[in-house]
Amino acid sequence: MSEREATGTRSRRHAARATLALASLALVLTAQSCPEETGLPFERTELRDDCEEFNRLRNPYFGETHAHTGYSFDAIVNGTRTEPRDAYAFARGEPLGLPPFDAAGNPGRVAELRRPLDFAIVTDHAETFGEVDICTNPELQLPGFDSDECERMRGAIGTAVPNAGDATGATAFFGLLYGFILDPQHIESICGVDGEDCRQRASLVWRATQAQAEEFYDRSAACSFTTFVGYEWTATPYVANLHRNVIFRNARVPDLPTSYVEATVVEDLWQALEQDCLAEIEGCDVLTIPHNSNVSLGWMFAPESRVLPDPPAPIFPPPPPSLPLTAEAAAQRAALEPLVEITQHKGDSECAPGILSNDEQCGYEKLSRLDLRNTIPVSRFPSLPFGPLAFVRNALKEGLVQEERLGVNPFQLGLIGSTDTHNGTPGAVREDDYTGLGHLGTADATPAFQLTPLPIGGVEANPGGLAVVWAEENSRDALFEAMRRREVYGTSGTRPIVRFFGGFGYSSDLCQLPDFVEHADRDGVPMGGVLTPADAAVPEPGGPAEKPRFAALALMDPGAPGAPGTPLQRIQIVKGWLDANGDTQEQVFDVAGNPLNGANVDLATCEPQGSGFELLCSVWEDAAFDPDQRAFYYARVLENPTCRWSTRLCNELQVDCSDPASVPSEYTTCCDGSVPKTIQERAWTSPIWYRPDG
Amino acid sequence: MGSPPRTHRWLRAPALHFLLIGAVLYAFDPAARIGWGEEREPVVIAADRIEGALREIEGQTGRAATPGEVSFLIDRLIDEELLLREARARGLDRGDRSIRFRLAENVRFLGVAEDDDPAALERLALELGLDRSDPVVRRILMEKMRLLTMTAPPEEAPSEAELRSFFERTAETYRQPARVTLQHVFFAAGTRRGSLAEDAAQALAQLESADAPPPAQAWRLGDPFPPGYRVRLASRRSLETRFGTDFAEAALAAEPGRWTGPVRSAYGLHLVQVEEQRPSHLPAFESVRSTLKARLEAERGKARLQQALRELRVRYDVRVEHPAWRAG
Structure with missing residues (x-):
């Protein structure tokens, strides 16, 4: 396995040494002096200043990995007019006009973040980016224009390149190409059907996406804002959501994104990324992030290759059968897909009550309470089940099963949150302004739309969450490497600061030490890491094995002026493991705070009642630890209850559920007992894994 | 339709x-x-x-x-x-x-x-x-x-x-934003409750007195703050993320070298000593x-x-x- 799979801080230092030479080389190129440290712990792959805020022990950066703009067709049809630059400006704190627009183009609504983001990634659906021929568009200034293929194509047509501004010339040229004038078979013999073999392509939308990411990436020492070039691969076979966001490390990216048009199964996407990025472009690096496994019908984490869900019969042609998962396929997946969105606008995917979990906190923001059939107006679709592997916790457990079988864990996933906004509003996550803004342009711009019983876009939708990355500085390389090593956590939208470390030999008073982080980091691994028996002290002959301890620290969201954060209720640790019979198990432990602190919220005013904790820190030992059993541990931090957005909206609308006759029909979900009145905002850290075989 | x-x-x-x-x-x-x-x-x-x-x-x-x-x-x-x-x-x-x-x-x-x-x-x-x-x-x-x-x-x-x-x-x-490097002493709102302000004021008096502890030991006058007692070259944004707006404002306005406070954060009170200030400038x-x-x-x-x-x-x-x- 690669270094990123290796364990402990020792290997991290080793990796740091291995990259020191490259990093030093990059430092020579940068315009300002290097940080206090003697080298960077990550590889600098681009030209930029070092960050003044460099911190070897890492800073928390709050951001968004999943935002759509008007470049996405499902955003534009709902009136969204943004471009990526508008989304990035919004993430940096500038106001943004939202639809409906009046006839003169003035927005009906304006959104603004109370607190800007540190980073954002625009991920528009690549399937409708469109393409242009490089060969016929000299103004694109792409090197392909002078390539042999383009020369051949133009030669085959036997005409000069048309003047770019001359429509008649261009038309004649294409008329020739498509056989209006020349014998079509002549073209076909040289260039294939439709000239396909002679064609070199570019996507203008993809180029614009890159250029606008550059416009907003701060390469100065201020490191105030980071963008990444990304897109969404949008596979929805038979309504099973298998979508992935594709995130590139730096500005070196393939000429064309691989969309669902080119790759209909995710293995083809990964293969294309390996070929077009990792193999062909020096310095290119990439990762993918799946989302909404909750509506994948259980297919997102199926332990198979080339999965195409069962189609509802009759449909043609029948999909080819999936293949058994091999160690090679699992390794490809593990290398390219280190993270998953655990929550977003279209629901939470952590776990679901009764689906291999009996954790009472699994009911949070579930779409499952309503039948997904309601979203599909075509009667031929049968009832759609929520398979166990629709949920991330079950996928993490399945990963242990596959690791036992294959030696590789295909589902070793770090956890983040996102919005999946289709308004171009990354980080618009507040419950108290979601009611005015929504995420779907005009489609959820009114109370009536927002309160429909439909699972998606209606009352079951939510504002979504944030991704938090622990990185040495706010630069693409530092953030990307942190995402790759999974030192990230997700929140449901608030901004608590959470650290989570695991190790053998932590002292029980770690939280009292003045250099907690230094100790925890040195003697263990941070969230996303892997522990092995080599990290533990060798037990005395016949003596008990050392048990791992986990240090969890959570600081409440400090809030913003006029909008204080909500105090914490407790920290939990979720353990999943593979028992001696090869069955997966899970257990949830309260490790800090108080689940019975009595805090609540006045539903009529949404005022919080009772107190909670500003700061929680705990060292927890897994007393039931068995050194022979695979396991993972992640921390979940719960805030005190607050009003759900729908409760705020129903209050605003003055819906009186005690008088059912007075409730307008479009607001009946206000009085539907299955729609929760309160939520507990939360954070989920990436897990720490224990692997007995090192 | x-x-x-x-x-x-x-x-x-x-x-x-x-x-x-x-x-x-x-x-x-x-x-x-x-x-x-x-x-x-x-x-x-x-x-x-x-x-x-x-x-x-x-x-x-x-x-x-x-x-x-x-x-x-x-x-x-x-x-x-x-x-x-x-x-x-x-x-x-x-x-x-x-x-x-x-x-x-x-x-x-x-x-x-x-x-x-x-x-x-x-x-x-x-x-x-x-x-x-x-x-x-x-x-x-x-x-x-x-x-x-x-x-x-x-x-x-x-x-x-x-x-x-x-x-x-x-x-x-x-x-480019102004930045400060600072250390702080923390007084936990959750554990001190009623005596919070008084405890912080007493510690400030001690820090300003002749028998002040050496700078590296100042944190001992307060409560554990596991994220650490020193913040290096932080901008306003970064301080707001970690401590809240009031703290950020106070830290950026503090006179270098002197202990100031108590400064309120979401977590309690802090005494703050700014070690270095870097003014805002153009890149x-x-x-x-x-x-x-x-x-x-x-x-x-x-x-x-x-x-x-x-x-x-x-x-x-x-x-x-x-x-x-x-x-x-």
Whole structure:
């Protein structure tokens, strides 16, 4: 396995040494002096200043990995007019006009973040980016224009390149190409059907996406804002959501994104990324992030290759059968897909009550309470089940099963949150302004739309969450490497600061030490890491094995002026493991705070009642630890209850559920007992894994 | 259309990304049927097209558009139609995989295809006129034409002098934030409760007295703060993220070297000693060169687009069937 799979801080230092030479080389190129440290712990792959805020022990950066703009067709049809630059400006704190627009183009609504983001990634659906021929568009200034293929194509047509501004010339040229004038078979013999073999392509939308990411990436020492070039691969076979966001490390990216048009199964996407990025472009690096496994019908984490869900019969042609998962396929997946969105606008995917979990906190923001059939107006679709592997916790457990079988864990996933906004509003996550803004342009711009019983876009939708990355500085390389090593956590939208470390030999008073982080980091691994028996002290002959301890620290969201954060209720640790019979198990432990602190919220005013904790820190030992059993541990931090957005909206609308006759029909979900009145905002850290075989 | 309300609502749902049946809505829009190779035909913005767009806008905004606003709308419809027409004239609708894919999906969804051969699906889509009517295909074409128009030829890339002058014009945008390095002593609101303010005041008095502990031991006067007692070169944003706004303000205003406070954070009270202050300043040109280039090109792209649209209006005979429009 690669270094990123290796364990402990020792290997991290080793990796740091291995990259020191490259990093030093990059430092020579940068315009300002290097940080206090003697080298960077990550590889600098681009030209930029070092960050003044460099911190070897890492800073928390709050951001968004999943935002759509008007470049996405499902955003534009709902009136969204943004471009990526508008989304990035919004993430940096500038106001943004939202639809409906009046006839003169003035927005009906304006959104603004109370607190800007540190980073954002625009991920528009690549399937409708469109393409242009490089060969016929000299103004694109792409090197392909002078390539042999383009020369051949133009030669085959036997005409000069048309003047770019001359429509008649261009038309004649294409008329020739498509056989209006020349014998079509002549073209076909040289260039294939439709000239396909002679064609070199570019996507203008993809180029614009890159250029606008550059416009907003701060390469100065201020490191105030980071963008990444990304897109969404949008596979929805038979309504099973298998979508992935594709995130590139730096500005070196393939000429064309691989969309669902080119790759209909995710293995083809990964293969294309390996070929077009990792193999062909020096310095290119990439990762993918799946989302909404909750509506994948259980297919997102199926332990198979080339999965195409069962189609509802009759449909043609029948999909080819999936293949058994091999160690090679699992390794490809593990290398390219280190993270998953655990929550977003279209629901939470952590776990679901009764689906291999009996954790009472699994009911949070579930779409499952309503039948997904309601979203599909075509009667031929049968009832759609929520398979166990629709949920991330079950996928993490399945990963242990596959690791036992294959030696590789295909589902070793770090956890983040996102919005999946289709308004171009990354980080618009507040419950108290979601009611005015929504995420779907005009489609959820009114109370009536927002309160429909439909699972998606209606009352079951939510504002979504944030991704938090622990990185040495706010630069693409530092953030990307942190995402790759999974030192990230997700929140449901608030901004608590959470650290989570695991190790053998932590002292029980770690939280009292003045250099907690230094100790925890040195003697263990941070969230996303892997522990092995080599990290533990060798037990005395016949003596008990050392048990791992986990240090969890959570600081409440400090809030913003006029909008204080909500105090914490407790920290939990979720353990999943593979028992001696090869069955997966899970257990949830309260490790800090108080689940019975009595805090609540006045539903009529949404005022919080009772107190909670500003700061929680705990060292927890897994007393039931068995050194022979695979396991993972992640921390979940719960805030005190607050009003759900729908409760705020129903209050605003003055819906009186005690008088059912007075409730307008479009607001009946206000009085539907299955729609929760309160939520507990939360954070989920990436897990720490224990692997007995090192 | 006569669709039941629930289906209408569903159209707005994002889940079925590839099953959008918007094509059906637009299939009979006469303005959508502007033909390939007919680029010398006049660009007609039909009265019912304008009325349809107005009805949609007025339905969303809940008020009638003023005549001035209607002119804006007509301008936008003309621009869109010109971009579309020019895109087709340049053949941007041919051989595009996104468009082919979209058309095939539409035909599949309509359930009128007899087999699933991509070529057959595309043929059928063209017979049904979906390439002219589908709103997504139209949007792809408009966007391609718009972005193509905004692309500058190589000889017009910004020169060094132009970049420097652009920097001078926009330098404040790139101002580097002030930073402080500080250490602090923490008093936990949760554990001290009633004695919080008094405890912090006493510790401050001790820090200012002759028997103050050495700086590295100052934290011992307060409570454990596991994130640490020293913050290095933090900006306002970074302090706000970690401690809240009040703390950030106080830390940035504190006089270096002296203990100040108590300063309130979300977690309790702090005594703060600033070790180093770095004032806000403008960056070197080289530090923001690539940003400047990207932004200047974007600015010029917008101007190129406006110019191109003006030229297209001259090249095509634009006819607007609406009383609010006065040609020229």
